[in-house]
Amino acid sequence: MTLRIGNASGFYGDRFDAMREMLTGGELDVLTGDYLAELTMLILGRDRLKDPGAGYARTFLRQLEECLGLAQERGVRIVANAGGLNPAGLADSVRQLAERLGLPVRVAHVEGDDLTSAHPGSLAAHAYLGGFGIAACLRAGADVVVTGRVTDAALVTGPAAAHFGWAPTDYDRLAGAVVAGHVLECGAQATGGNYAFFGERPVRDLLHPGFPLAEIHEDGSAVITKHPGTGGYVDIGTVTAQLLYETSGARYAGPDVTARLDSVRLSQDGPDRVRIDGVRGEAPPPTLKVGVNRLGGFRNEVTFVLTGLDIEAKAELVRAQLTDALAKSPPAEVKWELVRTDRGDADSEELASALLRLVVRDPDQAAVGRALSGAAIELALASYPGFHVLAPPGKGAPYGVFEATYVPQGDVPHVAVLPDGERLPVAPPPDTAVLDAVPEPPLPEALPPGPRTRAPLGRVAGARSGDKGGDANVGVWVRGDDAWRWLVHELTVERFRELIPEAADLPVTRHVLPHLRALNFVVEGILGAGVAAQHRFDPQAKALGEWLRSRHLDIPEALL
Known part of the structure; x- marks a missing residue:
């Protein structure tokens, strides 16, 4: 028995039409969407400051307006973390949309990840939850499940655990689903997007890469593929590349299981099909990661264009002039970077030019705004020959600071809110294990000397x-x-x-x-x-x- 899980989003702002493409391109059981990243949580936090009812990915709602009926017709269930900072609000909006469209859609959501109140001064602080809240919603008959901050792989482990009846201690099976989920989570990166060896394929194959899907089996093994006739390609290289993305050691820890990446075996299973098997799992760590986003202050920048001869001297002059102009109230942080994009005897002005980038940061917007703008622009007729900038500096924009902390698994109130409104607590894992580094394995014999x-x-x-x-x-x-x-x-x-x-x-x-x-x-x-x-x-x-x-x-x- 195979569960076919596809992906339609790798980030907030990914291809809008991907949901429709995945629903119409071939057979699916579950369609997932990953809308969250560290930066996205900060963006949604700023949205919520303006409107307490905001805080979720509005793109998801617009996609559903086009595609919810298609999903119902095809019997495809939708699982997405588009709820961001407000999964309950998004669930209500999906219900309202379904009612307006006249569709009998059962909507559930997962919450409990929001720990902002426990981190004074933070804009958003959210624990990374696992997949068993999603599984509870699906077992209760949900057609659409929206979550807040869960791990990216939880969008796959949850549906797989619900479908196959996996227990929290089925570590090898769960680890296999985690690996498949990690391959799917960034969308077209698994089907030839952002791929190191892209030049080996004709450009026409990469114009519009299809999104990936995983055929997951009861034992946790999987095949990564894509819908027939879609662009891009799936081979051992594209899957390897995505497996290495944003990981660290051999132990890939998550809330439900720690997957051993050093056990993963890949094999080509036919055109655009890569089999993943042999994955071993271990008990998850006793803590959950919490992503804490704070406003760090204000940031501004200006890029000076330096053309032709004496690039270093021109850079030195404008540095000295700006430093002197800002001396009365210098920003807390000043960073200069000279990028030597210039060439000698160039046949175009662009190729004869280097870029000198100034970035300033300060808790006070005034220190990076009007003062920098005035000082930079006042040099227009009083600095190095050929003075110009790519764009004048603005008022300064707020920037965020991200910090990862950890809390005991049992301290986070993981809750599945079922389609009928019942609130079902999700228990923490029965066993945990402290995450230790894996010793470096024996190395193969070195290649013999040669030219x-x-x-x-x-x-x-x-x-x-x-x-x-x-x-x-x-x-x-x-x-x-x-x-x-x-x-x-x-x-x-x-x-x-x-x-x-x-x-x-x-x-x-x-x-x-x-x-x-x-x-x-x-x-x-x-x-x-x-x-x-x-x-x-x-x-x-x-x-x-x-x-x-x-x-x-x-x-x-x-x-x-």
Whole structure:
């Protein structure tokens, strides 16, 4: 007996038509949507400040207006975390929509994740719940289940546990569903989107990637695929890339189970079909992660364009002028970054230009607003030759700070609100285990010596990177045993720090996943206080892996 679970959203703002495409493109039992991220919770928190009835993903409602009838006709149940900060409010809105459309839809929701009152000064503080509240709603006959902050994988583990009758101690089965859920959660990233080796396929195959689905079996194994005839592609590489996204060590912890990523085995099961099996699970940790979002102050920026000769001297001049102009009341934090995009003897003005970026932060909006704007614009006729900016600085905008804390599982009131209004408490897991690091496994024999060529790492390795609060992860994988024997000995923590100088003074941990021929590096603190703080040029570390792939190493010629 197979349960077919599809995904129609990887983030708040993802392809609007994906819900309709998934409902009309082929057979499905459950359709999920992941609308939440650390930054989204901050955005929804600001929405709620303006309107206490807000706080959920309104896009989801507009999609349902088009698609709720389709789902009913096809017998597809919908599970989404679009409830954000207000799952009860979204559930009420879905009921009103169904009534207006004349559809007999049973709606349930999951709540209890909101711990904002326990974190004074926070805009939103929410625990990451597991899938058993969703399972309770589905077992009670819900057609639509909306949640607040659950783990992304819970959108899959909940329906699977309900369908197959899994118990909270069916760790291997639950872990298999967690892995499948992690592959589905970011939508088209599993079907060729954001993929390191995209150049191996014709552009026409990537114009409109289909969204992924998982065929889940009672033993927890799964096949990742997509609807027939849709764009993109599913192979071991695309699934490996997504498995490495925003993970850390061999133990991938969640509220229901800890999945052992070092046990995952992938195999091609036909065109656009990848089988996942062998996944082992362990008892979950005794605590739940809580994402706490606070307003950190105000932020402003201006980018100066430096063209032609004497780039460094021009940058030095404008730095000195701005520093002097702001000396009476300097912002609390000032960060300059010179990006040398210029080339000598360029045949276009753009190619002759570098960018000098100034970012300022302060608790007081005035310190980053009018003062900076005035100081920058007043230099228009009094600074370096060719002075201009990409855009004048504005008033300054609020920025957020993300922090992860942890609370005992039993301290969070996980509640399933069933279609008839009954409030059903969801018990914490019966067993837990403290999360310990997995020792590095025995390494394969190194590749024998031979001729080498200086070349980019990306000639032989793929990568996918992302953020978790202020930390970033970079997963690196190869597609052959010889390449793995080279990579696992070559790409040490020390070599990683050499290739990514930003990480030179930061804690870096390497995790080895031999079944995936993959290494996963976690770099602590590289993103400061998280994406909303806009600490660096690439605030979510989305392209950190691609930077790593562009760095040059001495690579065995046999691999090139």
